[in-house]
Amino acid sequence: MAGRRRWSTEEILDAAAELLRTGDADSFSVRRLAATLGTDSSSLYRHFRSxxxxxxxxxxxxxxxxxxxxxxxxxxxxxxxxxxLRVRDAFGRHPQLATVWGRYASGGTGSRLVMEEVLQALRTSGLPDEKIPAHYHRIVVLLTALITSEAGISTITPEEYDQGMELFRVAVLGADPDQFPALAHFARDLRPLGADRETDFHAILAAQLAQIEATI
Incomplete structure (x- = not known):
């Protein structure tokens, strides 16, 4: 009787990525992944401890x-x-995986390469070494928040998007000026969350970098 096929680490990751593209981290399980591959969970735990x-x-x-x-x-x-922008675009093609990154982070080679480049860039900025870690941390927190937020918005269905737009119009344009005077005053100039995300991404990141530049 032939034994079960032995899956490589890369093949396991391919299958996991596909499951996550059609689901999310909460519904994902090693048992479900093993069933997809036609094997048992113990064989996958030889590659990953958890x-x-x-x-x-x-x-x-x-x-x-x-x-x-x-x-x-x-x-x-x-x-x-x-x-x-490269990281944003990469996760934009796999929005379900952006939420995984935001929740679990990563300590692999890809993560280290990104960390290395940001730190190297900051070292050429003129910042003293003792100030670089704090600014690096703020940049990474900002990017993670922006990218995972965009991913969450991009995974909603058209019906959910339309419902959200309607709720926005009711909540903002229909705000009672006596109870919410500032909201009523700015209502027609406010945009719903997720509108023109690319422009906002550029603007928010540029503001953070300009703040760093101002301290040099």
Whole structure:
């Protein structure tokens, strides 16, 4: 009787990524992944010690894809912006995996390559070494928040989007000026969350980098 097929680490990660693209981290399980591969959970635990370790590895592959072919260009701000946009685009193609990255982070090669480039760029900015870790941390927190937020919005259905727009119109344009005077005053100039996300991404990141530049 032939034994069960032995799956490689890369094949396991491919299958996990596909499951996550059609579901989410909460519904994902090693048992379900094993069933998809036609094997048992114990065979997968030879590659990954836990579900969390497996999810981190899947997210790290997106970071590896983001830095594949990347070459630093321009000054330190252009380098960080260019890298940030590559990471945003990579997770934009796999929004379900962005939430995994935001929740579990990653300690793999992709993560280290991104960390290295941001730190190297900051070192060329003129910041003293003792100030770089704090600014690095703020940049990473900002990027993670922006990218995972965009991913959450991009995974909703058209029906859910329309419902959200209607709720926005009712809550903002229909605000009682006596109870919500500021909201009523600015109502027609406010945009719903998720509108023109790319422009906001550029503007928010540019503001953070400008703040760093002002301290140099």
């Amino acid at each position: 579900k969390t370790e497996l999810l981190r590895a899947v997210a790290d592959r997106i970071l590896l894809a983001a830095v594949d072919g990347y070459r630093p260009e321009g000054d330190w701000k252009q380098r960080i912006t260019g890298l940030a």
